[in-house]
Amino acid sequence: MRFLVDSFTAPYMQRALIxxxxxxxxxxxxxxxxLLRRRSFMADALTHTVFPGVAIAxxxxxxxxxxxxIAALLSVVLLSFGxxxxxxxxxxxxxxxxxxxxxxxxxxxxxxxxxxxxxxALLFGKILAVDRADIVATVVIALIVLLAVxxxxxxxxxxxxxENAATAWGLPVGRLDLALNLVIALVIVxxxxxxxxxxxxxxxxxxxxxxxVCTERIGPMICISTLAAGIGGWVGLAASYEASxxxxxxxxxxxxxxxxxxxxxxxxxAISAAFRRRSRAASQRLANV
Amino acid sequence: MSPLSAxxxxxxxxxxxxxxxxxxxxxxxxxxxxxxxxxxxGAGKSTLIRAILGLVEPVRGSLTVLGVAPAEARLDVAYxxxxxxxxxxxxxxxxxxxxxxxxxxxxxxxxxxxxxxATAMAALEQVGLASRASDRFGVLSxxxxxxxxIARAIAQQAKLLLLDxxxxxxxxxxxxxxxxxxxxxxxxxxxIVMATHDLSVAHLACSDACLLNRHxxxxxxxxxxxxxxxxxxxxxxxxxxxxxGSTIVLPHGH
Numbered sequence: 001m002r003f004l005v006d007s008f009t010a011p012y013m014q015r016a017l018i019x020x021x022x023x024x025x026x027x028x029x030x031x032x033x034x035l036l037r038r039r040s041f042m043a044d045a046l047t048h049t050v051f052p053g054v055a056i057a058x059x060x061x062x063x064x065x066x067x068x069x070i071a072a073l074l075s076v077v078l079l080s081f082g083x084x085x086x087x088x089x090x091x092x093x094x095x096x097x098x099x100x101x102x103x104x105x106x107x108x109x110x111x112x113x114x115x116x117x118x119x120x121a122l123l124f125g126k127i128l129a130v131d132r133a134d135i136v137a138t139v140v141i142a143l144i145v146l147l148a149v150x151x152x153x154x155x156x157x158x159x160x161x162x163e164n165a166a167t168a169w170g171l172p173v174g175r176l177d178l179a180l181n182l183v184i185a186l187v188i189v190x191x192x193x194x195x196x197x198x199x200x201x202x203x204x205x206x207x208x209x210x211x212x213v214c215t216e217r218i219g220p221m222i223c224i225s226t227l228a229a230g231i232g233g234w235v236g237l238a239a240s241y242e243a244s245x246x247x248x249x250x251x252x253x254x255x256x257x258x259x260x261x262x263x264x265x266x267x268x269x270a271i272s273a274a275f276r277r278r279s280r281a282a283s284q285r286l287a288n289v
Numbered sequence: 290m291s292p293l294s295a296x297x298x299x300x301x302x303x304x305x306x307x308x309x310x311x312x313x314x315x316x317x318x319x320x321x322x323x324x325x326x327x328x329x330x331g332a333g334k335s336t337l338i339r340a341i342l343g344l345v346e347p348v349r350g351s352l353t354v355l356g357v358a359p360a361e362a363r364l365d366v367a368y369x370x371x372x373x374x375x376x377x378x379x380x381x382x383x384x385x386x387x388x389x390x391x392x393x394x395x396x397x398x399x400x401x402x403x404x405x406x407a408t409a410m411a412a413l414e415q416v417g418l419a420s421r422a423s424d425r426f427g428v429l430s431x432x433x434x435x436x437x438x439i440a441r442a443i444a445q446q447a448k449l450l451l452l453d454x455x456x457x458x459x460x461x462x463x464x465x466x467x468x469x470x471x472x473x474x475x476x477x478x479x480x481i482v483m484a485t486h487d488l489s490v491a492h493l494a495c496s497d498a499c500l501l502n503r504h505x506x507x508x509x510x511x512x513x514x515x516x517x518x519x520x521x522x523x524x525x526x527x528x529x530x531x532x533x534g535s536t537i538v539l540p541h542g543h
Contacts, residue, residue, distance in 0.1 A: 036379070154392050154400075161379050161389070165441075168342045168368035168451075169393045170360065216380045216425045 003242040004234065012128050013241060016194075019130045019138060020233030020257065023191050023203065026142045028226025029149055030187050031208035032218065033180060036160040040205050042079075043184050045094040047201045049075035050188055051105035054122050054197065059112060065137050068192055072185030075101055080178060125196030125254040127237070134193050141190040145183050152179060157218065195254035202258040203229065210265045213272045232261035293356075295320050295449045295480030296341065300350035303336050309348070309503075311336045316499060316508035320448065323471065323481035325491035325511065328501035328523055334484040337501065338451050341482065342368060355448055362449070364393055367442030369452040372434035377427035383437050384422040387413050390444035412443035416470055432463030439470060450474065452483040456490050468494045488515065 008014050034043050053071025057064045075097055082093040109119050149156070159166045159176050167173055184204065191200040211224035236257030243249040243256075296318040303311045311333035318324045326334040339345045340352055343359030354362035367390070390412070391405040413419045416436040421429065426437060435455055442450050450471075456464055471481055471494055485491050491498060491511065498514040500506040500523045507514040507523075 151398055154389075154395075155397070157381070158389055158392055161381055161386070162370065162375055164370050164374070165368050165389075167344060168363070168366070170343075170363040171393075212380065217382065218380055218385075221380060 003246075004238045007238040007241040007245075012130075013237070015130050015132070015135060016127045016237055016253065017234065019127065019135055019194055020237060021230055022135065022138045022142055023194060024207075024226055024229035024233050026138070026145060026187055026190060027203045028207050028229045029222045030145065030183060031204050031206070031229070032211065032221050032225050033149060033153075033156050033160070034184060034204055035208040035212060036157065036218070037177070037180060038160075039180060039184065040201075041091065041094060042181060043188075043204045044201045045079075045098050046072060046075060046181070046185050047188050047197050047204075048098040049101035050185070050192070051122065051197045052101050052108060053105075054192060055105040055108040058118065058122065059108060064192060065134075065189055068189040069185070071101065072189060073182070076178065076181045076185055079181070080174075121196070123196045123198045124252060125192065125194050125199065127194045127253045127257075130193055138190045141186050145186050145190075148179065148183055152176065156180060195258065199254055199258045202261060206258070206261040206265055207232070210261070210268045213265070213269045228261065228264055232264060233257050236260040294318065294353075295322070295355055296324075296482065297353045298350070299352075301337075301340065301347050301352055302349040303333070303340050303345050304348045305336075305345075311340075311501070312349075312504040314350070314499070314501070314505045314508070316497075316505075318449075318480050318482060318497065320478040320480050321475045322497055323475055323483070323495040325495040325498045325515075326482060326484040326501060327486065327488070327491060327498055327515065327520075328506075329486075331503075332501045332523070333503055334501060335453070337499075338368070338453065338482070338484060341449075341451060342366065365446075365448040367445045367447035367450050369435075369438045369442050369450060369455060371454050371457055372431055372438055373458065375426075375434070379427060381426050382422065383418065383424050383426055383429065384409060384413065386426050386437050387440045387444050390441035394445070408446070409440075409444045412440040413437070415443055415473070416440045417466060430463075432459040432467075435459055436463065436467065436470070439467065443470075443474065448479060450479060450481045450483075452481065452485075454484055454486070456485060456487050464490060488520075491515065 008017055034040060050068040050072045053067040053069070054064050055067075057067025079093065079097055082097065083090055085093065088096070106119070109115060109122065112118055155171060155176055159171060159173050163173060187204060188200050191203050195203060207225040207229040208221065210228040211221040214224050215221050236259065237253050239260065240251040240253040240256040243251045294317040298314050298316055301311070301314040302309055314337065326337060328334055336345065340347060341354055341359055343363065352359055355365055387409040388401055388405060391401055391409060395401055395405060410419065410422065413422055416439055418433060418436055418440065421433065426434065429437065439455070455467055459467065468490070475481060481495075483495070492515070495511050497509060498511040499508045500514060500519050502523050502525075507519040
């Protein structure tokens with residue numbers, strides 16, 4: 001277990017760890033709201049629609065974060081309009097946007113000389129290349145997002161639980177959903193360099209899914225979700241380092257983090273199912289006495 | 290100024306996509322009165338409720354809620370959905386659901402205070418479910434969930450309650466409990482409007498009735514409005530009076 005500490009002597013590993021811990025603070029709470037509002041598919045769509053922004057920024061040598069942010073904002077706005085097309089349902093509209101945006105990204109990347117490696121970095125991230133500027137940007141995004149969510153938490157929960165009553169109370173459901181989408185977009189932007197556009201959705205969904213199978217309360221869910229994201233980031237990063245340095249097995253760090261989270265979900269689901277079986281059996285025994 | 294009527298509707302017509310879906314509704318509900326909205330599916334009961342909530346604009350006529358335009362009255366109007374439209378897996382406790390009734394009074398950017406929790410707890414007590422406060426909402430029975438949603442409306446301290454089929458899938462004990470709670474609210478001056486297809490419960494729980502089938506067939510004291518003739522017009526079939534005073538309507542051909 002020493003590798004959990006020993007892996008972090010190099011500065012680039014320390015920066016990667018700091019970045020992943022910041023992302024855990026960010027994705028832990030957000031993922032709970034995404035899950036409650038059933039926005040997983042929306043989050044997945046946004047991870048794809050930021051791609052062309054990132055690709056354009058990459059080729060004109062601008063900040064990837066700014067490129068991603070512009071593309072994310074554009075797609076959130078387009079989607080809000082797209083959902084008003086009555087004859088095409090929301091899921092289909094998302095696919096239209098995903099396909100359109102993603103293909104623009106691929107076309108742009110394919111015009112570059114180092115197509116394969118560039119695409120790889122954009123799709124799967126480069127956590128070990130995280131620099132001070134990335135960390136500062138993540139801190140700023142985290143402050144904005146966490147402030148927004150803590151301020152709107154009770155409204156988000158109301159809309160997620162009972163949209164009809166929320167509408168009846170005069171809550172601006174559409175604008176609250178737009179706010180949540182923007183928050184998701186910002187989280188994607190912050191997570192981009194660490195895990196890339198394809199795996200970022202796992203960071204936004206899996207921690208809350210782990211938390212949900214462990215508890216039936218929103219408050220504890222947020223804590224468990226954040227903790228799970230943090231542990232997944234730490235263990236995943238250390239494991240990929242240990243594997244490549246000591247055993248010469250190259251594991252992509254971003255993907256290893258997501259893999260640890262996914263295994264964590266499987267374990268949590270299995271343990272909670274076993275507990276439920278046991279408590280059911282116990283209550284049946286009590287009933288039989 | 291306390292309004293004379295909780296709800297005043299005058300020759301109301303509502304349209305969806307340029308098609309009139311409800312038309313010619315006229316009537317009032319005073320504080321402490323309870324109105325049953327009766328009619329077949331698609332008759333416009335939900336549309337009328339949406340209009341009272343200010344979610345659809347009338348194309349003709351007028352509608353005042355607690356003396357003001359519907360959208361301005363929302364703080365004092367509580368909507369109680371059918372409990373089965375809510376996700377039973379949602380990780381929320383009974384107490385949290387009831388506390389939700391306070392959120393609009395608490396307002397943006399602020400957190401519930403202990404007084405809000407006390408109000409929510411008292412409301413839960415009123416529907417007889419205080420002992421279930423910390424249970425997850427979804428583990429309760431359908432009837433208990435319905436009572437929790439009524440407690441949420443009580444916690445809101447609304448002056449007008451809109452209920453959508455509150456007796457659907459509810460056992461007779463719960464039905465009695467709900468009727469009793471609604472009677473207490475009426476005694477406190479709360480007005481109630483409920484969409485229901487259960488005519489016998491409507492007689493028990495309501496002072497007035499509005500019969501609809503895309504237009505108003507009757508509106509007034511329940512004994513006058515809810516008759517075999519108006520039911521027949523509303524449902525387009527034969528109304529049959531059963532022993533015990535309840536009435537059922539058979540479709541044509543039976």
